[in-house]
Amino acid sequence: MTPAMMCTLVLHAGAAIMLAVDFALWPWVAAMVAANHLVLLAGVFLARARLLGPNLNRLPSRAVAHAQVCLTFDDGPHPQITGRVLALLERHRAQASFFCVGEKAAAYPEIVREIARRGHSVENHSHRHPNTFALYGVALLRREVETAQAVLTSITGRSPQFFRAPMGLRSPLLGFVLARLGLRYVSWTRRGFDTVSRDPARVLARLTSGLAAGDVLLLHDSAPASLAVLAPLLEHISARGLKCVSLPQACRLS
Numbered sequence: 001m002t003p004a005m006m007c008t009l010v011l012h013a014g015a016a017i018m019l020a021v022d023f024a025l026w027p028w029v030a031a032m033v034a035a036n037h038l039v040l041l042a043g044v045f046l047a048r049a050r051l052l053g054p055n056l057n058r059l060p061s062r063a064v065a066h067a068q069v070c071l072t073f074d075d076g077p078h079p080q081i082t083g084r085v086l087a088l089l090e091r092h093r094a095q096a097s098f099f100c101v102g103e104k105a106a107a108y109p110e111i112v113r114e115i116a117r118r119g120h121s122v123e124n125h126s127h128r129h130p131n132t133f134a135l136y137g138v139a140l141l142r143r144e145v146e147t148a149q150a151v152l153t154s155i156t157g158r159s160p161q162f163f164r165a166p167m168g169l170r171s172p173l174l175g176f177v178l179a180r181l182g183l184r185y186v187s188w189t190r191r192g193f194d195t196v197s198r199d200p201a202r203v204l205a206r207l208t209s210g211l212a213a214g215d216v217l218l219l220h221d222s223a224p225a226s227l228a229v230l231a232p233l234l235e236h237i238s239a240r241g242l243k244c245v246s247l248p249q250a251c252r253l254s
Helices: 003-021 023-045 061-065 082-091 102-107 109-117 138-156 174-181 200-208 224-239 247-251
Strands: 068-076 096-100 121-124 216-220
Touching (some): 082 224, 121 247, 200 224, 216 224
Parallel strands (some): 096 121
16 A cells, blocks of 8 residues: 555544544545545646656666666557557667557557567556546456456466556556556656657657656657657667667566
8 A cells, every 4th residue: 555545544534533523623624635635636647756656757777877768658559550660669679668558459469469579568558548547446447457467468478567557647546456466557757749749859859858868758659650750769869878678678577
């Protein structure tokens, strides 16, 4: 249980006791509970924060010492884009991590197997990528994460070791589910906003401005803009003397 959730449970228990002792205290109790919920809500939208639990938004110091960065791709596999991303990565001898949606993986298992065959890691990005993921209770969260975990494991023969929430919006209850499955939560150091920007130069600038060893970069292999920026991004990374590795490689988990 994360410190934020422990505090929440203690506060709610204390609020119930206060109301039982003196119901006239209800305005103060309501204010306390509302403030607590606002803090949790901030944790949902502050994608890189650790308020709701451990959050890998930079690589470990060992990876930094070895001048490593990690490219991560969300929302795939995509039947037209993912293969071209893989070709560019191979051309530049770069490894990456692909956070795959379970339903899409089930529809295109050969693409997922090709990701793994080329030495990249396949990670968990939920089963259906619901926009309301952060509002789910524990049962629905478990269904989303466990179903995707089972699908991706059956396709690649390897269980994903990392999870990223849809749109990076993390439920306060997600930690219970991830702990059960032994998954580590990942956000990013910098992102390109390649799903919303039509200007590849701006996407590239967001990713390369201040780029340093240990960075976790977020792109989408469902977005055509990722193809426009990937080659110059990889060239920039190489020119900086940095090496692209997958998350398991950087964290020495496999």
